Amino acid sequence: MNELSSQGWFCDQTVRAVMAALAQNGQEPRFVGGCVRDSLCGRRVHDIDIATPEKPQTVCDLLESQGIKVIPTGIEHGTVTAVLNDKTFEITTLRSDVSSDGRRATVAFTDDWLEDARRRDFTFNAMSLDRDGTLYDPFNGRDDLAKGVVRFVGSARERIREDYLRLLRFFRFNAYYGKGTPDPETLLACTQEASGVTQLSGERIAAEMLRLLWATHPAKWIRLMQRHHILEPLIPQAQDPHALEMLCAFEETPDALLRLAVLIPQGRASVEALVKRWRLSNAQKQRLLNARAPDEALLPHVTIEGLRCYLHRYGGQAARDQLFIYWAEKQFSGIGLKEQTVLSEIDGWDKSPRRFPLAGRDLMERGYAAGPQLGEALKAVEDWWCRQGCQADKAACLTYLASLD
Numbered sequence: 001m002n003e004l005s006s007q008g009w010f011c012d013q014t015v016r017a018v019m020a021a022l023a024q025n026g027q028e029p030r031f032v033g034g035c036v037r038d039s040l041c042g043r044r045v046h047d048i049d050i051a052t053p054e055k056p057q058t059v060c061d062l063l064e065s066q067g068i069k070v071i072p073t074g075i076e077h078g079t080v081t082a083v084l085n086d087k088t089f090e091i092t093t094l095r096s097d098v099s100s101d102g103r104r105a106t107v108a109f110t111d112d113w114l115e116d117a118r119r120r121d122f123t124f125n126a127m128s129l130d131r132d133g134t135l136y137d138p139f140n141g142r143d144d145l146a147k148g149v150v151r152f153v154g155s156a157r158e159r160i161r162e163d164y165l166r167l168l169r170f171f172r173f174n175a176y177y178g179k180g181t182p183d184p185e186t187l188l189a190c191t192q193e194a195s196g197v198t199q200l201s202g203e204r205i206a207a208e209m210l211r212l213l214w215a216t217h218p219a220k221w222i223r224l225m226q227r228h229h230i231l232e233p234l235i236p237q238a239q240d241p242h243a244l245e246m247l248c249a250f251e252e253t254p255d256a257l258l259r260l261a262v263l264i265p266q267g268r269a270s271v272e273a274l275v276k277r278w279r280l281s282n283a284q285k286q287r288l289l290n291a292r293a294p295d296e297a298l299l300p301h302v303t304i305e306g307l308r309c310y311l312h313r314y315g316g317q318a319a320r321d322q323l324f325i326y327w328a329e330k331q332f333s334g335i336g337l338k339e340q341t342v343l344s345e346i347d348g349w350d351k352s353p354r355r356f357p358l359a360g361r362d363l364m365e366r367g368y369a370a371g372p373q374l375g376e377a378l379k380a381v382e383d384w385w386c387r388q389g390c391q392a393d394k395a396a397c398l399t400y401l402a403s404l405d
Contacts (some may be wrong), residue, residue, distance in 0.1 A: 096108050197230070222238075268289065356390075360375075
């Protein structure tokens with residue numbers, strides 16, 4: 001028994017019910033991964049992962065016999081998802097690696113806990129915890145976690161060659177758990193294997209890098225990746241991380257996509273190349289374009305009328321992104337009164353945006369026929385409305401429309 005057995009997630013009745021269901025045949029399951037690691041360092045547990053010697057179909061049968069819903073999320077690889085009382089659990093059969101091509105491994109199921117632990121990436125991710133509260137730590141992961149050392153299980157180069165995503169995970173886990181400087185030999189292994197990340201799918205790169213950028217202080221690790229020629233295949237011609245460091249110093253909450261934007265070179269080609277490589281969504285693409293290749297640049301000394309016009313056309317997020325990047329690149333160490341005034345205006349707009357009061361039907365009611373002339377007239381009135389600070393009401397807009405006639 002240890003202090004983990006008194007934690008809320010461990011004692012939760014739903015959690016206990018799932019573990020009991022998996023143990024019906026006498027094969028004891030264990031908690032693995034993040035829930036064990038984060039509990040030991042006093043962090044909140046978000047996801048509960050479980051490992052078991054039972055084969056995947058047996059896992060399904062055991063759970064369903066107790067009325068627990070099972071989703072075969074990756075059953076061919078030994079993983080299913082259990083759902084009980086609105087809680088989800090990822091349950092995986094113990095595995096050993098047969099072969100790997102750097103992107104995915106061919107595995108065989110096993111009942112050997114040590115064999116399963118050997119295939120994991122870092123020592124503190126190889127720990128497991130049974131339902132009695134006994135901690136199993138075959139590679140001294142608990143000590144590494146306490147010291148802030150991110151250490152591969154066995155040979156760093158071998159672990160990386162099995163799955164090149166582990167190279168990125170090394171920097172991400174350092175950003176969250178590391179203390180001090182990483183081991184030079186491990187950094188050398190990462191440098192020597194850096195070209196392997198080009199084999200990874202865009203989705204996997206994006207997921208891992210955005211997690212790294214969510215960290216409290218990612219700039220240190222991004223700079224290290226840049227220095228060791230690991231960042232170039234991921235973000236070609238990435239900007240100096242100093243602007244990222246400035247951005248992190250004064251943003252209110254971490255924003256991974258904005259932090260990514262400040263690393264991308266300016267220009268549409270740079271954004272589109274990264275979006276294509278990382279396979280980002282259309283919404284993510286548009287936000288990055290607004291930030292790094294905008295149709296209209298927004299500068300901090302803009303007038304209130306100009307700011308409101310920009311907000312009407314592009315929205316508060318685009319305005320904030322451009323301003324934060326500008327301040328970061330100008331090496332602002334904080335947001336002063338002038339900048340706060342601009343941000344307050346943006347916040348006010350987000351809460352109560354001003355809508356252009358005319359629509360095409362208003363012009364058609366006044367004799368305009370559908371077509372280019374109507375569109376030009378409507379745009380002319382909208383431009384005038386923007387120049388007035390987006391405050392003129394419908395009657396004033398119609399008056400201006402009449403003046404155009």
